[in-house]
Amino acid sequence: MSSWNYFFVKNSKSISHIYNQLRNIQYIPPVKNVFKIFSYIDLEKVKVVIVGDEPYNNENEISDIAIATKKTNIVPPKLLRNIYANLENHIKAYKPISNHHFDQWLDEGIFLCNFCFTRPRFQSTPKSYYLLWEPFINNLIEFIFNDHPVVFMLFDSIDSFLRKFINESKCSVVTIPHPIKKYYQFKNSNCFVEAQQLACNLGYTFKW
Template sequence: MSWDDFFIKNSKLVLHIYNQLRNSYCTPPLEDVFGIFKYVQLHDIKVVMIGDMPYKNTRDISDIAFGTKISNQKPPLLLERIYANLENTVTSFQRPLNHHLDRWLNNGIFLCNFCFTRTIADPLPYHYHLLWESFINNLVQYISNDHPVVFMLFGAKAISVRKSINEIKSSVVEVPHPIYEYNEFKKSKCFCKARELACELGFTIKW
């Protein structure tokens, strides 16, 4: 199994998505939509973190979910709250040198969203959930069938893909959304839980 194999099997679906996006103003740019697949190879994945959709502010957009290309400024609110949770619950955690999260990528943490794109024109692009629903479900099924990983599902849309995860091999942590469910997220120890599940599966996570 490999990313090449995955995209061959889903070629018609990917073509449909591209055709839908081709004439729309969306972020990230089309050439960056599948950027995560060049940073983390299938066999290297330890953790899959799934959010909702890319940042609304185009200034914050990068070619991976959660991360941003702007490294010398305060991170977006969602990422800031993730950092704060880690600092409060994982004693060994140190903030990455850059907000593109290269250290996480190098440690096998696969970062994506339920929707890999969002349109600029529509602030509430619910139709994008429909556009990406089959792709993200096929993706988590493919990953979880390959080898054991820990899935961290941030918010209701991400949690909806749990039905497609092979939980015979892999483990799942359902996480309150850092923005819309902040009080619950702040009290959660989701990253500690993910690390515990990883140990049970036979590997370690370096946050």
């Protein structure tokens, strides 16, 4: 049994509850892609965990990985464009990635997810959605850091919800000003530099 398999077995009741609540609701991404990230990267290879808030509201921008977009999308979403600009301004050795699906980041040990793994189709995300997904994401965060130390990068919109569940004596936490809602703070933020330095302190190396 793989590590992620054990996590899903351990949290099967929580996942069943989520799907039961979503059963009569139209949501995105499609069910086959909701947990796809777990098939792209093994637990023991995770060095950095980036947690956003929710999937894109544009269905054409959503891929099977949080924050990333489809490989076929030539023009990335605004959130990604802002992230790229920050990396180009603050990371000296940064080279633009080959596609917006973040395959290179996955290979480097960067795990990407959202607080809410789904969102309602055709409408904004209500607070109840965050309450629905909160136990799952809390358990996921705890499962990862109990396995080994990592650097958590949390969007500031969900930082206060998740930070209290992280053992900061084992792991490091970096707050990311929201790349759109807090654009000017994000533009001047050294969050990616800081994460790289903290990962180095844990004995990890990777490239953005």
